[in-house]
Amino acid sequence: MIPANTPAGAVASQLLAYFTSGDLAPGTRLPPERQLAQLLGTGRSAVREALAALEILGVVHVRPGSGTYLRASASELLPQTLSWGLMLGEQRVEDLLQIRAALEVLAAEIAATRAAPDNLAALRGHLAQMEEHQDDYADFVEADMLFHQEMAAASGNQTLSGVLQSVRALLRIWVDRSISAEGEARDAVAEHKRVLEALTAHDPAAAHAAMTSHMHTANQRIVDQEELPGPRSGQFPFSDVSAT
Structure with a gap:
């Protein structure tokens, strides 16, 4: 579980906002953990924990040796933002x-x-x-x-x-x-x-x-x-x- 007031919770919220912005297409490969941590101004462990939680939710898919990919389009992700928000809160x-x-x-x-x-x-x-x-x-x-x-x-x-x-x-x-x-x-x-x-x-x-x-x-x-x-x-x- 990820409490909303932790670094991982904040990262998950930021990632969800980005995923539902419409700027990413389904199947897009996300930047590596190190780059995401730099972009978000947080530690790699927080990024790793946030991505793991989002994978469980079905938002992203981790392919060993390849990277992390977005599963769905913004229109498919938007109806789920209520449940994500509740889970993170x-x-x-x-x-x-x-x-x-x-x-x-x-x-x-x-x-x-x-x-x-x-x-x-x-x-x-x-x-x-x-x-x-x-x-x-x-x-x-x-x-x-x-x-x-x-x-x-x-x-x-x-x-x-x-x-x-x-x-x-x-x-x-x-x-x-x-x-x-x-x-x-x-x-x-x-x-x-x-x-x-x-x-x-x-x-x-x-x-x-x-x-x-x-x-x-x-x-x-x-x-x-x-x-x-x-x-x-x-x-x-x-x-x-x-x-x-």
Whole structure:
């Protein structure tokens, strides 16, 4: 992890600003560590640590014996700046849960007015997978995640989908651990069913109510975990975020 107030955190922030400026094309080879350190006025160890973190995030790719290369274009990197900023800063789980809840409710409301038959069919498929895997928590969480991604896609708002994905990525480690008993999985299935019923009926008010209720209980399951790792002390582990 890289706290924002360390030399490596400052270097990572500077590099991200440069990568999203539009001046670099995907596949561009970055200057060597020594040159970057001179350009940024910092030590090579800070540059090395910042690049290692950015590689974990998928921003750059290190080719042994060749160098470090930028993975994506500015347009592809920009939607991720929210998650990078949060990871480099000191945010708390409760803050992210509040943000996620508001965005999920908004996505549900919009999706209720725009969901196409293909979206609804995909949502039914993900819900069926959740029902089938109530005792297989890894598969259950995966189906749950896909349900929410499809719902956001059904809203037709790509910006909303991108921001939601960034927030979900930051919360993934805690979401993965929030379903720990069959009764909790059964409750979650019932909550998703109510959301899907509202979307199928194209009823924004019902979608708002169903998702608000689901977010309340889903967030409470996370908060009720006996011990939340990492962010309780104000930092996010890069390795956990990169899992999505």
